[in-house]
Amino acid sequence: MTTDSKNVSNSPVKEDNDEIDLMALLFAILRGWKTIVFFAVLGLIIGILYSRYVNPTFKSDALIQIDQKSQSISALGSNISDLVSAESSKAQTETELIKSRMVLKPVVDLLHLDIRLSDPAVGKFDRIKSNTTTVQVNIPEGVTLKTSDGQVQISQFNVSKAYLNRSFTLVRSNKSDGFLLSNGFDDFKGQIGQAHVFKGVDGIIEITVNDLPVNDHGINIVKLSLQNATESIKSALSVVEKGQQTGIVELSMTGNSQEQVSLVLKEIILSYIAQNESRGSEETTRTLSFMESQIPILKQKLEASQVVFNRFREKYGTIDIGQEAALLVGEKSQIDSQLNELKLKKADLTTYYTEEHPLVIQINDQLKVLNNRKQEINSKVAGLPEVQREFLQRSEDVEINKEIYLTMLKNYQQLKIVKAGEVGYVRIIDLPINTYRTIAPKKLLIWVLATLLGTMLGTMLVLVKNMLRNVVKDPERLEAKTGVPVIATIPRSPVLTRFSKKKSPNRLLAYADNNSLSYEAIKSLRTNLMFGMPSQGRAGQRAKVILITGESPGVGKSFISSNLTEVFAQLDKKVLIIDADMRLGELHKVFNMDQHNGLADYLTQDTTHLSRDKTQLVKIDAVQESGHLATFIHSTGIDNIDFMPRGEHPRNPASLLANGSFDHLMTELNLHYDYIIIDSPPILAASDAMILAQHADKVLMVTRYDDSIEGQLVYAVNQMNKANIQVDGIILNDVQQGIMSKYSYHYSYAYGNNQ
Template structure:
């Protein structure tokens, strides 16, 4: 074979192994269908119980539009808008603001959301039976909760810091109510405000109504943080789309009216805060102007008074063209300096000295101040009278310009404030739809069933991986080095009969002689006939076959008894010995007693073993071997349970037994104890021509079978073949082809 053909063969072999592994995985899942169905049904039951346990959930929605810029100031002109400035508002920022305590605290206080009422008398089974439970209703007037025995209503409940988040119990009494925290009991009248002094502080409460006497209700005063956290856990605020400026608010809860009312108050609280925040900028600017106008007016009046006095004293002065230009430029610079100072004063109310806008104004002030010093130096060269005229005239003009500008802006801002609104607009207020959004029962049921089925599948696979059972004959041969001489299919008819524990065990020849199982036993007989020597051990007549297994329950007795029956059909004298003196059940197959058997024979006095076997000894042996009523078949039962079965087999008595019975039978079949349970099989194997090991399909552990074969090999005992018993045919067993071509007489 060349190299290419070898590679092709290896590749095909690997692909075939992969297919077998995938098929084995599929069949492992199919074989565990009972586990999968059980967990699927269990998951469905849990899903149904859960869908009834949780309360229905309702939802309310609202929409708010956020304008990008604050309007009003900019509408009055670029001058005033540049003076006051504007603040852009993004929807994402406002969405986070809505969830803040600044917005939620007024809502918490208005609806008394820090008061929590609960009914401790409702258990888990009650919730499942009722499918829904009542929840508290918060209104500006009070907090109420319906119970089986009436309604509880509390309009006021304040506690000191130490009592926050601690549970109290309210119970109606004959004269009013009792408020208890486990340590103190406070008694009061229903409908009246009460103030109690407890161990940890003050308690103020007003109870308007309570259920019948003896029915207790839990009440708790939450901290503000816990109350707002509870709101945020059910509140969803997000921008609809990208850069749309539309904020969508949604809230869920177990009561539709409660959810709608709470979300409505949150929207109103946010809009009120937004309007207050929108006019705050204008208000601050007006207050600043109101403090500056009287000062500027007084400064203008003083400069005009000084200028008039100078003119009266010196008369009119003809100032030259150069002086006029300098005066004009100086006046403009002063106006600019004062305007920049005014802007700087306004900016510093919002920003620090390190802000880029403040730094920019400082740079402009420095440039204008330098130019002003140059002009002042030039004017200093003019005659003294001209310099004084220029100075007084300049001061008067500048003060007048600043005063008139500020007065104009002040009047404009007053108009703006009168009509200013916030940049948030309500589009949709929440409404009650009374449509439940959860639990979605059908989805829960389907999902729970699928999860249960998945769990069952995983467990079936884990079971298949951890419990590597005997299935594949080729794999058994590869692992043990022992050929599989027969695969015995399961007999459905015999299996049904065995379900009745009181019914006696039966041979296949009398129950299901047309089955594949019976034909497989015959095939095993043929295999043994041609695989065994013409004569038995040491030239003796009988051929001895030892049937054992790696563990109990593999079907040794079934194989031994039926193999005996098919050998007897050949007109051969057959003896079957139940050598499992501990738990042997072979006598049940022949409907006989276990008494007077192998254990009884081996327990006799062994003094005669040193003598030649006499006719009398042979006659005494006949009392331990019994006819079965079936032609050519004799049976030696296990006898009474001895204390030391292995010692009895090794003391020499069994050797004399085998020597004598070899003369009278063609085949001797010995049913021995399991190898892993006792060492008897290793002793019995010394007398056998063939040692066969029975293992049960899809039940015996592969590792135990390999270990049992190894134990026999260590004792220098060759296991001649393995019988794969109880093989089940069907699509869930990929190895059923090993017997699917067997057939019987179906006439």
């Protein structure tokens, strides 16, 4: 209704409450249970499909022990211990060695792990449908893959560097014993069961095909580079030390075939053991090789010196060497023996170190001292008689060569014994075995996690939607935001909801659902309006005018208008309902009437010509005095209710309402009706409601629960306030009752027969 600016309701109370309403969030989540359940079920479906899509994963494990290298050979003599140095290794270092290419490459070559076969005929849907797919089997004899049309078996596939990691296609040719190898650029033909060497554009291809599927079933084959092949193994291999400083190393490997991972892991362990033993006996082997090369030379020198000495004795007979000469000879013999041992050690050391190494320098210093002493003895011996000197020289040669030869032969035999009993410092505790227990996918865990993720996503969407689209729910919040009281909450009518789904004609609650909470709420609204309006209408007129509008289309204002009209008519009051929405009004459908000859026709009429034959129109006794006005007022067939439809759609509805014709119409109608209810267009869609409100005793704003936007409603009320029009009340329509709404206490309760 029109008011002065002083009478306009106070501005809405602004809340500065920054606290999060946890209860509101909880109920917002509960109200969005359908969305949450949808995403939870969607997550569960995705989890089930994923668990069927991925192949089962198996695991195989083994244990090895890493000890310090045994030094039991020290019992054979300290000189052997000097020749073979001790070596130790830590478990952490060995774990890295196990994953090195030095250990993995022999396994790759043995089991052909650098050859990859795949079946392009197996798609994603097939993997989901079958729940598992066959995988290739690598054995020393070759690589095998089973398909629906037979198996493929490759025993050899080597390519040049340019062809590495490139896919080839293998297909059986029309002939049963032929095949075709193609990479998109080159095509090579060969015979199954024969080794072939093809020369392509980018290099050589060696291949031996033992079997192929029939029915032109193609197979993809790839030769991986050593880097990619070992990286693939390392990604599935785990090597960790159990505990700290225990020396126990656990090896585990995962894959899609239990037999395959057990075989690969076993070969990795054997390869590591072989490398370990080879590395442990390398020093002994090098020393033996050096001795084997020196023993024949020393033997020849000994034999040659013995021949010369025997000839000398035969020529001169036995010579008695004096005590001094004997001492000199003995000392010189010892020096020569020491020199030979030092030279042997030096030869052994120089196989590993350079001349600048401290040990080599130390031996050189010792050799220098002994050589100096030897020169001194030679000087003294030079003073002996010539025959004795020659005898001494020949006997020295024999003794020295004999000592060197025997020492070398003794050490050689001892080292052979050492090598025969030498073992590595790695001991196998447990070899891998086949358990056939899948470790992945954990289907139940995947289903639970997928369901939880779907639930979380659904909850997030509900909360985001609730934050971005702040819909109308709380009457107290509306009153605080708009400053307008909520005078009625109209519950949803389940019966009318079913009718609307079946696209049945709209019906009044009195005839469709007269025992519902919705109908009782309309009656409560009528009571509120009866006691809230003056005994007479505006300017002392008989009629009381109620304008019903909304902030946007689809809020249910026509539903409220028509049912409010019906409950007022029950009071034996003459009621007129006007469809003032001349653009999209549909009140005529509620009363099963025609839209023609209504408000728009009245406002655009030519008083001398009527658009339709008056004989077809129902004359209303109460407006007979008004002459042609009876043409636009129609009886609904319901006692005490008349109806003015919207009429033909005009070009400028707002202008028609403002040109004075509507004022004249309301003046006439006020004389003949007790209540006039006007159903106007939405405020945010047109300005018609502001013009119509000038004639209303009550202006009511209809909004839809959990659908209308709160901000739009507040803006619509503010627009009315700016036009000096007071909105007298808000009707919250289509409220849904349930435990998921904390505002369900706003419901009215039916009293009477609910059957």
